[in-house]
Amino acid sequence: MTGFLCAFNRDEALLDNNIFDNRLDSVRDVGRDGCWRHSVHSWLAMGECVRRDTPEVPLKPRACQSNDCTLVGDIRLDNRNELVSVLELRPAEISDNELLMAAYCRWGTDCVDHIFGEFSFVLWDDRKQRLFAARDPMGERAFYLARLGSQLVLSNEIRIPRSWPGISGRLDEVSVVGALVRRGMFMRSATRTFFEGVEQLPPGHFLIATKDNIQTQRYWSIIGLEDQPLPHASRNEMLEDFRSMMEDAVVKRLRSVRAVGCHLSGGLDSSTVAALAASQLQKSNDNLHCFSHWTRAQISDISKTRTVREEAYVEAIIDRFPNIISHQAYGDERSLLGDVVTQFHYNGTVHPNHYQTWWDEISAKAS
Numbered sequence: 179m180t181g182f183l184c185a186f187n188r189d190e191a192l193l194d195n196n197i198f199d200n201r202l203d204s205v206r207d208v209g210r211d212g213c214w215r216h217s218v219h220s221w222l223a224m225g226e227c228v229r230r231d232t233p234e235v236p237l238k239p240r241a242c243q244s245n246d247c248t249l250v251g252d253i254r255l256d257n258r259n260e261l262v263s264v265l266e267l268r269p270a271e272i273s274d275n276e277l278l279m280a281a282y283c284r285w286g287t288d289c290v291d292h293i294f295g296e297f298s299f300v301l302w303d304d305r306k307q308r309l310f311a312a313r314d315p316m317g318e319r320a321f322y323l324a325r326l327g328s329q330l331v332l333s334n335e336i337r338i339p340r341s342w343p344g345i346s347g348r349l350d351e352v353s354v355v356g357a358l359v360r361r362g363m364f365m366r367s368a369t370r371t372f373f374e375g376v377e378q379l380p381p382g383h384f385l386i387a388t389k390d391n392i393q394t395q396r397y398w399s400i401i402g403l404e405d406q407p408l409p410h411a412s413r414n415e416m417l418e419d420f421r422s423m424m425e426d427a428v429v430k431r432l433r434s435v436r437a438v439g440c441h442l443s444g445g446l447d448s449s450t451v452a453a454l455a456a457s458q459l460q461k462s463n464d465n466l467h468c469f470s471h472w473t474r475a476q477i478s479d480i481s482k483t484r485t486v487r488e489e490a491y492v493e494a495i496i497d498r499f500p501n502i503i504s505h506q507a508y509g510d511e512r513s514l515l516g517d518v519v520t521q522f523h524y525n526g527t528v529h530p531n532h533y534q535t536w537w538d539e540i541s542a543k544a545s
Contacts (some may be wrong), residue, residue: 185222322335
């Protein structure tokens with residue numbers, strides 16, 4: 179996990195390094211393993227605070243530079259093996275950031291058509307004098323930007339552009355209402371955020387900025403995929419293909435230098451993920467930390483709550499896999515208002531339902 183920042187004065191005015199350094203320091207809580215910054219030019223600076231989550235991330239954070247390009251980003255690539263093979267690289271010696279850099283050097287802006295995973299990143303190409311940025315198709319990684327005249331500020335942490343000098347930080351009431359009415363989906367697709375002057379790059383889009391202009395373009399869309407015929411001759415083949423893809427997706431997300439954890443509610447989705455992850459980790463004698471949530475009232479008196487009890491299903495998964503370490507979170511022990519304030523501070527948004535208190539309690543236990 180990485181918090182990154184890029185500031186670009188398109189008119190080549192001198193960048194205020196004190197402001198840049200101060201804002202980058204504000205996300206050290208995200209990247210606990212170290213920060214680096216690089217002044218590409220007097221009018222362009224890039225930096226990131228890194229948390230080392232995968233074995234390929236360098237023990238000491240360093241600038242990702244190659245062929246007159248510099249890259250910062252919050253990146254996890256799931257098709258590493260394919261990219262390493264095509265690009266003829268050594269997998270054990272290259273981080274995801276460096277792998278993405280190599281993909282850009284091979285395919286340019288079309289690199290987004292060759293990478294799979296969760297990512298938001300900014301890359302400066304000094305030869306072409308342009309900034310290239312992109313966000314993954316599903317928007318799993320955040321990406322925010324602010325425009326102040328000729329200055330462009332980009333980050334995956336909304337705290338940075340929101341507090342940047344010249345940005346009011348006032349609530350955008352239209353966005354708040356839209357998110358509440360549409361239960362958060364409004365914020366997944368729009369360029370607006372909860373704060374005036376702060377935009378988000380929509381999922382499946384990239385941005386190109388030069389001294390002359392800024393443009394965004396969609397590179398991926400789900401529209402049309404439903405019209406493609408399924409390559410299966412029978413129902414059993416379809417089920418087997420789905421199982422194979424599901425297992426592959428889970429295995430690729432187990433790549434970590436830290437203990438692996440997942441949510442386990444007892445429902446079909448989380449139970450499937452937990453079972454597949456635990457089964458895979460058993461092969462290397464590793465444990466899986468599973469986090470479940472419910473309220474005290476849910477346990478003490480089911481007749482007074484309409485919430486469906488799923489403890490039995492959670493226990494069934496735990497009993498099936500001895501390498502699962504179970505953790506319980508009780509959402510009614512937290513302050514809903516306090517969690518809303520915290521979410522606003524760090525993420526610039528809130529989830530308009532009571533489940534947020536559970537997620538925050540799970541995050542607290544997992545950390």
